[in-house]
Amino acid sequence: MALAFSSCDGMFEGIYDEPVPEKQSEFGFKDITNVSATENTSAYSRGWLYVKTVDYTGWTYIDFESQMVGYAGVYDDYDGKWDIAIHRYEVKTNNGKTKRTAFSDFDNLLSQDHLEAGGYEADEWNEDRVAIDLSGILDYNVVFLPTYVSQVIDWVQVIYPPYPPTYKSHDKIFVIKLENGKRVAMRLENYVNNNGVKACLTIEYVYPFPLEEK
Amino acid sequence: MKHLLALIISLFVFEESHAQNADTLDVARNIDMDQVVVTATRTPRLLKAVPIVTRVIGNADIKRMDATNVGNLLESEMPGVEFTYAMNQQQQLNIQGFGGSSVLFLIDGERVAGETHDNVDYQRLNMGNVARIEIVKGAASSLYGSQAIGGVINIISQDAFKPWSVNVNARVGTIGSQRYGASVGTRSGRIRNTFNVLREKNNSIVLPRDGVFEEIYANNTWNFKDRLKYNPTENLTFTARASYFFREMESSKVIFNRYRDFSGGLKGEMKIAEGRNFELSYSYDQYDKSDYTLASRLDIRDYSNVQHSVRGLYNHTFVGKHTLTVGGDYMRDYLLTYQFANGGSFYQHTADVFAQFEWTLPKDWQIVGGTRFDYYSDTKLKHVSSKISFMKKMNSISLRGYYAGGFKAPSLKELYTSWNMQNMFMIYGNPQLKPEVSSNFSASAEYQHSNVNMLLNLFHNTVTNRISLIWSQLHNGMLYDNVNKVYISGLDASLSTRWANGLGGKVAYTYTRESVPNGEPLVTSTRPHMASLRIDYDRQWQLYGINASLTGKFFSATDAGEYTANTGFKEVEAIHYSAYTMWKLIVNQRICNAISVTATIDNLFNYIPEYFHTSSPATIGRTYSIGISMDIEELPFLDFFFVMRALSKK
Numbered sequence: 079m080a081l082a083f084s085s086c087d088g089m090f091e092g093i094y095d096e097p098v099p100e101k102q103s104e105f106g107f108k109d110i111t112n113v114s115a116t117e118n119t120s121a122y123s124r125g126w127l128y129v130k131t132v133d134y135t136g137w138t139y140i141d142f143e144s145q146m147v148g149y150a151g152v153y154d155d156y157d158g159k160w161d162i163a164i165h166r167y168e169v170k171t172n173n174g175k176t177k178r179t180a181f182s183d184f185d186n187l188l189s190q191d192h193l194e195a196g197g198y199e200a201d202e203w204n205e206d207r208v209a210i211d212l213s214g215i216l217d218y219n220v221v222f223l224p225t226y227v228s229q230v231i232d233w234v235q236v237i238y239p240p241y242p243p244t245y246k247s248h249d250k251i252f253v254i255k256l257e258n259g260k261r262v263a264m265r266l267e268n269y270v271n272n273n274g275v276k277a278c279l280t281i282e283y284v285y286p287f288p289l290e291e292k
Numbered sequence: 293m294k295h296l297l298a299l300i301i302s303l304f305v306f307e308e309s310h311a312q313n314a315d316t317l318d319v320a321r322n323i324d325m326d327q328v329v330v331t332a333t334r335t336p337r338l339l340k341a342v343p344i345v346t347r348v349i350g351n352a353d354i355k356r357m358d359a360t361n362v363g364n365l366l367e368s369e370m371p372g373v374e375f376t377y378a379m380n381q382q383q384q385l386n387i388q389g390f391g392g393s394s395v396l397f398l399i400d401g402e403r404v405a406g407e408t409h410d411n412v413d414y415q416r417l418n419m420g421n422v423a424r425i426e427i428v429k430g431a432a433s434s435l436y437g438s439q440a441i442g443g444v445i446n447i448i449s450q451d452a453f454k455p456w457s458v459n460v461n462a463r464v465g466t467i468g469s470q471r472y473g474a475s476v477g478t479r480s481g482r483i484r485n486t487f488n489v490l491r492e493k494n495n496s497i498v499l500p501r502d503g504v505f506e507e508i509y510a511n512n513t514w515n516f517k518d519r520l521k522y523n524p525t526e527n528l529t530f531t532a533r534a535s536y537f538f539r540e541m542e543s544s545k546v547i548f549n550r551y552r553d554f555s556g557g558l559k560g561e562m563k564i565a566e567g568r569n570f571e572l573s574y575s576y577d578q579y580d581k582s583d584y585t586l587a588s589r590l591d592i593r594d595y596s597n598v599q600h601s602v603r604g605l606y607n608h609t610f611v612g613k614h615t616l617t618v619g620g621d622y623m624r625d626y627l628l629t630y631q632f633a634n635g636g637s638f639y640q641h642t643a644d645v646f647a648q649f650e651w652t653l654p655k656d657w658q659i660v661g662g663t664r665f666d667y668y669s670d671t672k673l674k675h676v677s678s679k680i681s682f683m684k685k686m687n688s689i690s691l692r693g694y695y696a697g698g699f700k701a702p703s704l705k706e707l708y709t710s711w712n713m714q715n716m717f718m719i720y721g722n723p724q725l726k727p728e729v730s731s732n733f734s735a736s737a738e739y740q741h742s743n744v745n746m747l748l749n750l751f752h753n754t755v756t757n758r759i760s761l762i763w764s765q766l767h768n769g770m771l772y773d774n775v776n777k778v779y780i781s782g783l784d785a786s787l788s789t790r791w792a793n794g795l796g797g798k799v800a801y802t803y804t805r806e807s808v809p810n811g812e813p814l815v816t817s818t819r820p821h822m823a824s825l826r827i828d829y830d831r832q833w834q835l836y837g838i839n840a841s842l843t844g845k846f847f848s849a850t851d852a853g854e855y856t857a858n859t860g861f862k863e864v865e866a867i868h869y870s871a872y873t874m875w876k877l878i879v880n881q882r883i884c885n886a887i888s889v890t891a892t893i894d895n896l897f898n899y900i901p902e903y904f905h906t907s908s909p910a911t912i913g914r915t916y917s918i919g920i921s922m923d924i925e926e927l928p929f930l931d932f933f934f935v936m937r938a939l940s941k942k
Contacts, residue, residue, distance in 0.1 A: 086598070086600065086624060086626065086639075087596075087598055087626050087628070087637070087639070088578045088580075088596050088598040088626065088628075089554060089578060090554060090578075091593075093591075094580075094582055094591055094592060094593040095590040095591050095592055096592070097590075097592050098588070098590065212716035212717060213716065213717040213718075213768065213769070214717075237506065242713065244505075244506070244543075244544070245544045245545075245546075246544075246545075247544075247545055247546070267587075268546055268587050269546060270546050270547060270585055270587070271585075271588075272585060272587070272588035272590055273585065273588075273590065273592055274547050274583040274585040274590070274592060280587075
């Protein structure tokens with residue numbers, strides 16, 4: 079009780095954690111391991127990609143070859159090289175095609191002899207998936223960006239109503255055939271940062287994806 | 293051998309006397325008008341003599357229903373009460389047109405800190421060690437101040453009456469629900485202590501049909517509370533209490549929402565002389581919310597409401613029948629929340645004084661008048677609430693009339709919110725808010741005779757300056773603002789009875805009508821007709837007792853208005869909420885007055901909504917549960933053990 083009197087603004091602050099300060103240097107390509115070719119696989123890089131996509135009004139552009147990350151508004155042109163772009167949890171490819179695998183673990187996937195061939199789908203035109211203005215959400219009045227977007231990559235589903243929305247996620251590996259003919263495989267490890275802020279994506283990737291398709 | 297024979301006889305005599313007590317209690321339970329209540333006048337009064345209609349859910353009902361939290365219980369026992377899910381799956385209350393922000397919840401007379409979407413965390417109001425719940429419908433701000441517009445619900449804790457008592461209980465259900473509890477009571481000389489712990493676990497439930505929710509999140513709850521009473525003299529009582537509550541809601545695969553409450557208090561009660569009592573109390577309540585991120589294992593607090601309250605209360609009874617009650621409160625209210633700019637905090641001081649006088653006049657007339665002045669430092673708000681009521685007793689009939697003012701001061705959240713809701717839109721507080729005020733009129737007639745109780749209560753409320761969240765073109769976001777006037781009228785009717793053969797029942801009905809001035813949109817989800825029915829059979833033999841009850845709740849359909857456009861929020865469209873009934877069968881068996889086994893079939897007729905609206909019951913259909921409760925000190929073998937030990941000492 080004495081504690082209560084002495085602390086007008088509450089007690090037991092020590093049982094909670096402090097938010098971890100966010101550093102710009104945390105984002106981008108990290109912890110990349112270059113793996114040499116083996117009998118079954120060609121050489122590839124395996125690593126992590128951290129991107130913050132909290133903004134509804136822009137795309138985050140990613141180029142796996144140069145390991146560069148860029149940003150542009152939804153109505154702006156992006157003049158850099160890019161393979162995929164992410165808006166919140168939606169992904170569009172640069173003339174790529176995508177398929178979902180049954181694997182959630184890269185070690186397991188890479189230990190396979192081959193990847194089953196086919197099953198890739200190109201991005202599709204969509205007018206109600208990429209939300210860019212949610213100020214009228216309580217009236218079901220959400221402004222969407224008509225755009226090509228991958229219908230296959232569904233690693234996070236945002237379901238609303240109710241408000242705030244509910245989130246469903248999975249960590250299945252997607253393989254994308256890029257415009258340059260190479261493939262990248264990626265899976266979503268997490269969609270919140272250490273402090274619980276949503277739309278901060280932790281993605282594990284393998285590039286170029288080494289398994290042959292049969 | 294003689295000793296053994298005496299022992300066996302003594303055991304049977306003991307059991308029979310217990311059986312008789314239990315039987316008497318059971319017969320009287322539905323209609324026990326001689327129990328003492330405190331909420332309506334802030335002085336102890338017999339239920340039959342209280343000038344304001346008060347409903348009581350007693351300990352026996354709580355046990356019979358095997359209820360875990362106040363929501364289960366109120367909805368089962370009182371028509372007109374509906375708990376639904378608000379955003380983020382927090383429970384929200386509607387009692388005949390009044391939401392959670394207009395109904396004041398108290399634990400032993402003390403306010404409860406913290407809210408989500410204007411509702412307190414009902415899961416922290418657990419039913420372990422509860423003696424009774426007192427419900428006073430209608431405005432009561434002249435005694436309780438802000439928020440007591442639609443009513444006051446006071447949860448009264450149980451004292452330890454025996455030298456020692458230990459209860460352990462458990463319940464498991466078919467959809468993975470589990471509850472485990474224990475209570476320990478001790479009484480020695482001038483000291484009494486009760487300790488209670490309750491653990492509850494509910495798995496996530498995937499709803500079987502489409503709706504605004506796909507699943508109900510899993511919840512894990514811990515609740516501890518302890519209350520120590522010390523009587524240094526016959527006329528002096530000190531009470532110390534402390535409690536801790538923890539709830540974790542598994543709202544996604546990556547983040548769990550956590551809720552904690554720390555509360556404590558000290559109270560001194562002194563009987564100065566016959567008819568003169570004084571009490572002084574200090575209460576502390578801290579309600580926190582945090583997000584636990586599974587990957588980083590960081591538990592980051594983003595909400596804390598801390599309330600320090602001090603109260604003085606004095607009762608003086610003149611010539612044995614007129615009672616003056618005067619008192620005052622001071623509270624420091626601190627709020628830190630993610631909904632303030634930069635996750636900041638605000639605090640304010642509130643103070644009030646109140647006085648009430650109860651005249652007992654000849655020919656069984658009773659008149660009560662009261663007034664209260666409230667002051668809020670932050671907005672410099674000053675408000676006076678008054679009430680006047682009368683009661684006239686005529687043999688078995690009591691007539692009551694009541695006028696009371698209600699008010700709700702703007703909360704710190706409503707004043708200062710500045711929150712970007714998940715990067716979707718802004719929600720703004722409004723420092724210009726005026727208090728919500730109401731005028732409440734009611735008239736009732738109650739008939740009480742032998743084993744029958746009937747009540748008819750008519751009421752009307754005019755609520756002005758209702759505080760609501762609306763779209764603001766000026767701010768291009770949502771804004772807390774005072775909105776249109778609302779009229780809420782209706783009636784409550786109930787009939788309860790219990791017979792010596794063990795049969796009993798209760799039927800209750802409520803009608804509620806909400807309306808607004810012409811041209812204004814009416815946004816409400818209050819169901820106009822609600823009813824409840826209970827038929828039960830209760831018998832107690834020497835070593836065995838049974839209570840079987842069938843309860844049903846009826847909720848009428850309603851067309852709830854929802855805004856359709858954000859251009860001024862003038863247009864509403866009707867969303868149809870279907871009528872439904874929910875039935876529950878409970879069979880409670882008591883063995884040796886020590887062991888109680890309760891089997892429950894909930895949603896007996898397997899009702900599943902066509903579409904899960906927020907106001908639909910979150911049910912997957914018929915469910916089953918079984919619970920056991922054991923009062924260790926009542927176990928017969930303990931008597932045997934103590935007698936044998938006494939004999940061996942001889």
